[in-house]
Amino acid sequence: MRGFEELRYIWPALVIFIMLVTILLMMLPYHVFQNEAIDYTQKIYSGICETSVENLATTLSKGYFQWHGMYYAVVSGDEAFIDEMLQEVRQEFPAVRSARLIDRPPEIPVMNTHKLSTVNQELYLYFNIFDNNKEKEIPDKVALVSIDKDALLSEMHLAERITFSPDGSKGFTYGLRTEIRGYDLMKWMVVHSLIAGIIGVLLMMEVLTLGLSGYYEMHGLQEIMYLWETGDPYTGFHSKNVAIIAGLVGKRLGLSRKKIRELVNGATLHDIGKVGISSKILRKHGPLDEIEMEVIRNHPTYGKDILEHFKYLKKFISTLICITKEKTVPAIHMD
Template identity: 95%
Template sequence: MRGFDELRYIRPTLVIFILLVTILLMMLPYHVFQNEAISYTQEIYSGIFETSVENLATTLSKGYFQWHGMYYAVVSGDDAFIEEMLQEVRQEFPAVKSARLIDRPPEIPVMNTHKLSTVNQELYLYFNIFDNNMEKEIPGKVALVSIDKDALLSEMHLAERITFSPDGSKGFAYGLRTEIRGYDLMKWMVVHSLIAGIIGVLLMMEVLTLGLSGYYEMHGLQEIMYLWETGDPYTGFHSKNVAIIAGLVGKRLGLSRKKVRELVNGATLHDIGKVGISSRILRKHGPLDEIEMEVIRNHPTHGKDILEHFKYLKKFIPYAYMHHEREDGSGYPNGLKTDKIPLEAKIIAVADVFEALTADRPYREAYSFAQAVVMMTEMPLDQGIVSALIEILPDLENALCGRTPEKCWERS
């Protein structure tokens, strides 16, 4: 990311501060995640626990207490068989803590297969004893099975999350009290927050990059132009007007606002290659000799070289380097033709020629707008852009620096 390049422009303490603040902000929701995890465990696993208890009760009832063998053993008093079956229940089902036959308590109704009861935070299942067809029932006896809650949790793989305690802060199935532990999110949150902190710093670097880019393009550009105008007032004056013309033409052609803004800035810099050229050449009243002409023709290349030294001004290189190319290949420095010339460079070319024709020069007076556009229709410029220029001529009357409507439309 480009932001790393700008790290040298800020204090390391600021980077560390942003990193720590981002990590802190990311860690703040930790307790929320934990509470959500605990609530999820409490709600979802309470239902699962109840289902497990009901499944155990149904299995025991149908497997042992709705059966001719157990029914007739109780009727006949076959205690050995009864104890053998109850011992089998304790061995086969880890969640069963104890199982025995007792006299029916008053609160246990007949004709129900089983009833669950919670006493002092302990779970008990009472089973009525039937024959196979549930047509006969033992009226005075029931089987009492004590449930091992912790063993049932282990079977459900919940022992690490839930602990039964009479003083537990969370309610659970059947009115039981528990302590519920959330998931160990700390390591995940630290890693996640660290990554978010790094991303936050990178975003800060990117914002700084954009800020510096804006500075170079706007404030820095204004400072460059100020220094330029101090040494060569005419060229600075000319570039401002070219920028105005190019911006209005760009709008007329339907370019985006961002592109128009870039076009205006690029137009302002299009003659930056003239920096360093002797004012004697730039302000010469007569025609230039061959060497002087060669110096002037090199200003696009010189402008390209200058802009390459500014990271955020490189995108304006085509404006400075190609604005003297022409549609028929007669331009310079590369003799490009038609579609080989970028649209932006073509717009600058039209704006540059129009501004030059309608401004006073050391060797001639300005042409009127009408005269200038007639001349331009015969030049190897993009005539579609020239047409757009003609359409905005009324807007240019007062927009251009140093122009007056009367002089703009004068005809020789």
């Protein structure tokens, strides 16, 4: 890339400015992305947490509280068996903080398998106690299970992203409040932005270099043609006039602006090959001999050879040949 070569000639402050602007533009979406990621986390993980709680409640109800053993232990007052079962619940399910039998609160209806309640940002499950077939129910007692929210998050592998807090800024399932951490992308965004800034500077330099190189090569040769023709009183401004005519023809043919511009530039350079012809031949007073005539006829070839040395002017060779191949030999200057 020629932009690498030209970079050392550019004002350092300009390079730094462009890089900083690129980095800033790359960093702007970061805050929006984080907010979107947090909102997405809140929505998706709330559903996951709710599903996990419901699965836990269903498992406990069917495994321990819809069972002949527990039902008849409560009916007979077998405290040892009841304590053993509740202890097993606490050991087998890490998300259960505590489990005990209590008198039925008025708000807990009969016949429902379980009910979830949130008190002071804590989750509680109330279980009605049935026999195996749910035909019989303990009327005055229910099992109260306290859920360890943090353990539940750990089970779902969400503890690193979500923290339960009474003063949390984000709502969660069952009316709980949480703080949700966004993705730790700052380092990645900084590195990504720096790389984008460097690439942006290099691409800008490449485009600038290509444009300037093409411009100066084109206009440099045009200036040479102008100076050369200015020194020739017989053909002064000839190439400029041919370029004007070529532009008018291009418009008449309905060519695009780009094609017309290329046609005009090519016409301006159509006699560039004369630069390599001796002024003794070009300004000779009197007829040209055969050798001199052949030199004049070959000036398109000389022009082609000149343009081939310039990367951005090669595209004008076809225009040069097209314009000059039908031209007759220029009028011979006579005294």
